[in-house]
Structure formats: C-alpha cells, structure tokens
Amino acid sequence: MTARSIVFANRGLAFDGRTVGQQPLGGVESSLIAVAEALAARGHRVSVYNDCTAPVTYRGVEWVPLRQGLPVRADLYVANRDHELLLGVPLARARALWLHNPGWKAGGWRYRLKLALRPARVIVLGDYHRNTLPSWMQDRAVTIPLALAEPFRTAAGGDRGRSPPRRAVFTSNPARNLDWLLRVWSERIHPHVPDAELHLFSGPEVYQMRPGTGRSGMERVLAQADTLRDRGVVRHRPVGREVLVDKVAGARAMLYRGHEEETFCLALAEAQGLGVPCVVQPIGSAPERVRNGITGIVAEDDETFAQGAVRLLTDDALWHAMHVDSLRLQRARGWNDVAQDFERLMRP
Template sequence: MLITLIDDSIPYNGMTPTYQPLGGAEKAFASLPAALARCGHVVRAITRAPHAVSIENVSWLNFESRIPPITEVLIAFRKPSLLEMTRATGSRILWVPGSTGYLDQPEVKQLLERNQAKIVLQGTTHLESFNLESDLKYRAITPGVRDEYRECDPIQFSDTPTAICTTHPKQGMSWLLDLWCDKIHPKVEEAELHIFSASLHRMDESGEIVDDLLPIWEQVLKGKEKGVRIISPAGDNDMVKQFRYASVHLYPGSEKEMYCSTLAESQAVGVPAVARPLGAVKERIVDHQTGFLASDEDEFAKQAVMMLSEHDQRDTISKSARRYGSARGWDTVAREFETLF
C-alpha cells in the first residue's frame, strides 16, 4: 500500500535519532516509516527537515516539496488538520502522542468525524485518559524501542556506582535531587547521579540561568558536591553507551507522561529502574523484576541504594530488564498499524 505520514512540528527525518537528541514523540514518528517499508509498503514521510532524502526505502519529503496529491493511507501526527493535507483513498489515522483533551473541541471532533479518522493512542494509561464522545474508532499501539538499544552490547556497569536521570527538570527533578542528596548519596558516598538535560547543560556551559529553572539549578549546584553531574543528551548511538554503564535509572515520573520513552530505552539496555508509579511508568516496569515502583520517598531511596550497592541484586534485575525491555521493536508496531488499514 502507499502510505504517507505527516508531522509539521520540527526539522528531522529517519536518521536524526541516531545522531541527535530527539523527543520521544518525534523519535517514534522517525522510526515507524522504515518499519512499514520493511513490511512491503511504499512509504513517504513529510516533516520540516530542510532536504528531501531517501532513508531505508522511505522517501522523506519536506513542506517545500510538492506534497503528494493522493495516498492510500494517511497517518497524521498530533494535529488533526494534517488529515486534510492530501487525499486518502483508504484509511486516515490520527496518531496522538500526548494529551488528548484537545480532541474534544467541537471543531476538532467535526474534522475527525468528517474524515472518519481512526485514532491511535500510546498504551493503557493513554486509553484511560481518553474521553471522546464519538463513534470514531480508536486503539492503543505502544511505541517500539529502536534497535540501537535492543541490539546493543551487554551492559558493562561502571566501577563508580552510577545512577542516571533523563527527566525534564520540571517533572520531578527537584524532588529527586533532594532525595539524592538527603537519603541516597549518604548511603553510597562514591555514587554519582548523571542528569541528561539539554536545558541544564546549556546553563552549565554558558552560565546564563533561565529564571524558572533557578531553584532547580541551585539544587544542582549544591548536588555537585554529592556526585551530581550534568550531561548533554545525545543521539541514540551515544546514549546507549551512557546507559550501558549505569547501575540504575532513577525516574520521578509524571502523570502527564503517556509513554516514558527514555525509560523504555534504558530497560531495553538492561538498566534497572526505580520510579514513582505515575503516568505510564507502570507500563514500562515489571515491579520487582525489571525495576521497582516506589510510591514514597523512603521506598524509592531504599531501592536506589540497593541497585547502587548490591551487585547481585542489580545483576538479576538487569537481566530481566534487558529481556523484557528489548522484546518490542518497531517491526511489531508496524504490523499492529497494518490492522488499521
């Protein structure tokens, strides 16, 4: 079938995640087209990338290119208005990576119904947040994990007990920094907490502090005496190398997260996780098998200390995380999308 995918958010294409940091939603969009091509479809993907290019048998176009006038299947990413950018003779699918609240607006509902759109959400948690009063068809298709993580070399824990954090600074990082300094680091004084954050790294490099991040930045400065390190996020080729040295992924979580992409990636590498059971976290971790769901500070700190200091326990959890986390790739996701055509 001829399949066209459209996202008008930022410049990227199917190669971008390998070499540059990219948000979980955009990384999902970058990953699906090649998987659909491997299923035998003719695939075109349109983004704001500066150049048109062919990658893994997918024609990546941009909005300066001539938009193809017709397709059999149209997959619009996030924005319902993209459903009408080209004529689709078959299915029109709206792929929603985040909040679904805007879909209930009258003009949006009319557009969706006019196009008989099918809606794709990201999992059980996302379905539970979905409350659209309509006869439109919808289903959950959980994103996959890219092969850089699923097929990486076995984990090689650093001699320095290392925790990683990939959380956005405004989604629980303040809570985690307090917990690290007060209850985790004092129990494992040689441990380090590596925070992957583009905004904090820019502040660290330039000295220019963003006002609304000032309280967190002050916590970071205090935490540097207790092993806190700020690292710039990178593309998947480099991030997997960082993950392979980590003893534990500390994940505060947020009720707004409908997938938790970096948690899925670190699990696929085999990094044990300790997380609060918020949002879609509980879909990414098998409690007490691939990590720990901790609803209070003391439990969170206890499990984090165990992963940083008790190697036998860490190794057991790591093996389970790798086995469970690496199971779902993008070819599986593509086959599930095919059921909508």
C-alpha cells in the same frame, strides 16, 4: 502484505531520517523515523511530510517539506499529533491520528470537529494513555505501543560478570520532575551512598525548544543540578542515541519519578532493554514500563523511592537479578512489530 502507499505528516520541528545520527531527538521524532523506516523495509512506499529543509530519500523513506503540500491519495495517512493535519490527504483509504500527549489535550471541539469531517482511528501508546481519552474518543482508539531501536535490544546482551559502579542516570525531559529527583537524591539517597553519582543526560536541545516555550524552566532545573556537584550530580549535554546506549548501559539504575504527561516513556523502556533496573513511582505510564520487584521498583512514596534507589546502588545480588530479568523480559518488541500494527490499520 502487498506494498501500500503510506503518508505521515508532522509539523513543528525540522528533521529527517538522517537527523538520528546528527543530533539528539525526542521520543516523538525518533519514533516517527523508526516506524517510517520499518514500514519502508517491509516494502511499502513511505513518505513523511514535515518541516524538513529540503526533500531527501533516506533508508527508503521519502522526506518532503510540508510546505510543498500533501498528496491527495494514500492507502494510509497518519497525522502525527496535530489535529489540523487530519484534514490533509482527502482521498486516503485509511486515516489515523497518532497521539503522543495525554488524551485530555485532545478533548476540545477542534479535535471533535476534525474527526467528524475526516473519521480516523486514534493511536494511543498504552492503557494509561487510552484512559486519558475523552469518552467520545474511546471507540476510535487503537493501542500501538512504541518499541526499542536495535542498539537498545542488542547491546549489553550478555550477563555482566561484575556489578557496575554506583552510578544512576536520568535521561528524560528535565521539566518532568527532575527538580523532585534532585531533592530526593540530595536529601535521601546520596547521604546513604556518598560515593554514588547521578548522571543527567537531559536538556531543551532534544526538543528544539525556543525561548518562551518552556525552555527557561528546563534551564532553571538544570542550573539547580549544577549546584549539587558535591552530592554526586553530574550534568551532561544531551547525546545522540548511539552514544546514549553506552552511557545508559554502563549505569546501575535509572531514577525517574514519572509524570502525568508521560504516555509511554521511551527513556524507561530503553534503560530496561539495556538491562538497567529502574526506580519509578506509579505516575503516568511509568508503571507500565517497569515490572515491579522483577525489573525494577515501583515505589508508592518518596521514602520508598529513596530506599529502592539505595538498595539498587548497594545490593549487588538485587541489582544482578533485576539486570538479568530486564534483559530477558524487556527487549522483545522492535519497530518491525510496530510496523505490522500500522499495517493492520489498512485492513477492513
């Protein structure tokens, strides 16, 4: 495709392309960085306007403080999450609203008004996400799933000679049913595998949350985890993606119930790409990330979830089969593929 001008806008957090190597990031932020850099690598002129502290160009992407004002023109303008940003770049040839939250949060008159004033495609992340949209928004929807960063597609690329230790991980938002997992772990899983450990790489720092925005709830759940050290629960501060690759790749399983607000769950996708089998329940997008009985277990209830976790922690043959299939089946899609999907938004 001929080089085009592509503008993204995001409001709320201070970050730019360099932030990936400096601090942990949530999936929304890391995804924006990844697709912007992939489009730039394909020869496009890419700018991201957000709450970064100062202008910088990094890996071909121009990062500009949003307070400096959006440009008037672009071949493609993408408002990330925020319907208010849809009104920017009035002469954009193509326009999209990139949703990350469930569609029921976009069903109000404010979204409807903005989309009437500035018609746009609505980017969703999968079938579950599309089904959360209000009926009037369905015709605008285009599905563009997220992808894996290269370390998650290439690390642990070979078949391991030995099974990893009995160590499970949780790397998602602590507000998304971590309290449930701690209860199931302490009551139903750990008693059957007393030498097993559950390592948590999770915390409000990833989301740059302020007091009064849900941070206290996260901290309460994490404090609960600290009381379960005698049950093998080990809490870590969130780590950058380069470190997280090694931590997750060395685990035997990822345990995550799922959540109705989880529209893609990059944490599960990353674990699967590293060859780590996952145990989930059919909640939100979780079952879209795990191939039941092949790369992990989609458990219908709490007891089946616990049994699946115990099996993966103790059954070397089961773990090995799911590990190999995860590496074979779950690491194909990269950010260059996502960039190509975004390019299609600019076609008539």
